[in-house]
Amino acid sequence: MCINIVSAAQSLQAMKGMIIRMKKDLELYIHIPFCARKCNYCDFLSGQASQDEMLKYTDFLCKEIKNQGSLPLEYRVVSIFFGGGTPSLLPLEQIGRIFDKIKECFEIVPTCEITIECNPGTVTKDKLFGYYNLEINRLSFGLQSANNEELRLLGRIHTFEEFVENYEHAREVGFQNINIDLMSALPYQNLESYETTLEKVLKLKPEHISAYSLILEEGTSFYERFSEHGDEKDAIPDVILDRLMYEHTKEILLSHGYNRYEISNYAKPGRECLHNIGYWRRIDYLGLGLGSSSLLDHVRYRNLDTMNEYEKALKSSLKVRQVEEMLSKNAEMEEFMFLGLRLSKGVSKKEFEQQFLVSMDEIYGTKLMELQKNGLLMIDEVYVSLTDRGIDVSNQVLVEFLLDDTVI
Known part of the structure; x- marks a missing residue:
């Protein structure tokens, strides 16, 4: 026993x-x-x-x-x-x-x-x-x-x-x-x-x-x-x-x-x-306090941003955190690319596939090849990253990863 x-x-x-x-x-x-x-x-x-x-x-x-x-x-x-x-x-x-x-x-x-x-x-x-x-x-x-x-x-x-x-x-x-x-x-x-x-x-x-x-x-x-x-x-x-x-x-x-x-x-x-x-890398984060932002379980939120509203909500058990955007799969793939590419290491092909159950090449293959040909991206078997030239014009490069609504 x-x-x-x-x-x-x-x-x-x-x-x-x-x-x-x-x-x-x-x-x-x-x-x-x-x-x-x-x-x-x-x-x-x-x-x-x-x-x-x-x-x-x-x-x-x-x-x-x-x-x-x-x-x-x-x-x-x-x-x-x-x-x-x-x-x-x-x-x-x-x-x-x-x-x-x-x-x-x-x-x-x-x-x-x-x-x-x-x-x-x-x-x-x-x-x-x-x-x-x-x-x-x-x-x-x-x-x-x-x-x-x-x-x-x-x-x-x-x-x-x-x-x-x-x-x-x-x-x-x-x-x-x-x-x-x-x-x-x-x-x-x-x-x-x-x-x-x-x-x-x-x-x-x-x-x-x-x-x-x-x-x-x-x-x-x-x-x-x-x-x-x-x-x-x-x-x-x-x-x-x-x-x-x-x-x-x-x-x-x-x-x-x-x-x-x-x-x-x-x-x-x-x-x-x-x-x-x-x-x-889009880890979930919780913003606390006036006007702070959150990303929780595929939803972006923003707290009330005036002190009167913030105080009133907490006094009366109303919601401080307001839904800003429920992210679609397309939106999350876009964010994965243009946030992750800020890192020198770049974005992982494997992590992309694990998160979205589709390969990065299937979604962005043509665009990746074009940007690589123009000297703006470095691509190997594991990562995609910006070149020095790509960093110089990063705003123009990152906008290339916005997706048409028909892409799923």
């Missing part, structure tokens, strides 16, 4: 293990829509708020996390990303409350990558130490430039020297995985200024660097000043200089041991951002 009891217990434990392993991977994005001051180029859903408003938002965010129904039974969390806005503007206690609620409601894998975006000037050594104690294991600093004149033009609240102080504090408290965000093609920027920024950042030896070209977004003060309709339109670097900055970024970072694993992202070996790779 004892033997049978032991065997039954072992079988039950094994079944529990199988249930855990059967859970699907899930990424969590936590949106903190607050900033000290709106940057001149920013069109993100963010703005200034009082301490009381931040506390109130945290209360509702924790309630949203709790109200996820059966999702925690279906998924295990493999990455968490606190973005914004400026998440580091939120008091440490509130970040702790949010994180505690996540741990209370979800299974978090031991290897979970947990990132928080930090703007220089909004963190102290004590706050960074608090993040470290919360088991946040990755920081992303929004530097943008090492040139203080450029920082002032962008509307940033910090100097390069203040950033370096924050960065050194992060190292002192124990962080070993840090990203630095940079921007190029800024108004009045030249190649020498941009390369000086790269050189200064490389001396700090971060594990990861994200380097993006400025995009002029409608509704921003930069758009009014520097777009083709603005009085200072000639201040924006032309296409040739923008391309040169991009090429020099790749060459300089590669010479310092950073691999470009995605069109705009570079990392030391093994330090690629798992959360971002998950987006490009």
Whole structure:
């Protein structure tokens, strides 16, 4: 009888293990829509708020996390990303409350990558130490430039020297995985200024660097000043200089041991951002907080994006998450290609067939051959990826993977 009891217990434990392993991977994005001051180029859903408003938002965010129904039974969390806005503007206690609620409601894998975006000037050594104690294991600093004149033009609240102080504090408290965000093609920027920024950042030896070209977004003060309709339109670097900055970024970072694993992202070996790779590979993700987006079981959602609507929904048990698009098979194949091709490794033919039960060649064969012939794609037995020339004109290449409605 004892033997049978032991065997039954072992079988039950094994079944529990199988249930855990059967859970699907899930990424969590936590949106903190607050900033000290709106940057001149920013069109993100963010703005200034009082301490009381931040506390109130945290209360509702924790309630949203709790109200996820059966999702925690279906998924295990493999990455968490606190973005914004400026998440580091939120008091440490509130970040702790949010994180505690996540741990209370979800299974978090031991290897979970947990990132928080930090703007220089909004963190102290004590706050960074608090993040470290919360088991946040990755920081992303929004530097943008090492040139203080450029920082002032962008509307940033910090100097390069203040950033370096924050960065050194992060190292002192124990962080070993840090990203630095940079921007190029800024108004009045030249190649020498941009390369000086790269050189200064490389001396700090971060594990990861994200380097993006400025995009002029409608509704921003930069758009009014520097777009083709603005009085200072000639201040924006032309296409040739923008391309040169991009090429020099790749060459300089590669010479310092950073691999470009995605069109705009570079990392030391093994330090690629798992959360971002998950987006490009279309892993299910849950957006929490005002205006955040989700991809769950072939459906795209978007949260309510005004504070009044968000608050009202959580107070009255209405749905915060609104259906944005129920993805067809065609739409998912399109996304598989034009998201996955952002990765330097490209897209896997085998994974395509496993997901869609049809070969990539059957759907895209003619288009693949045409793009390869034009030097825009590299194709082997396993992967399809963009060439350097393909990356240069990636927007034009990726649109080629849109499908006619008759293709199934």
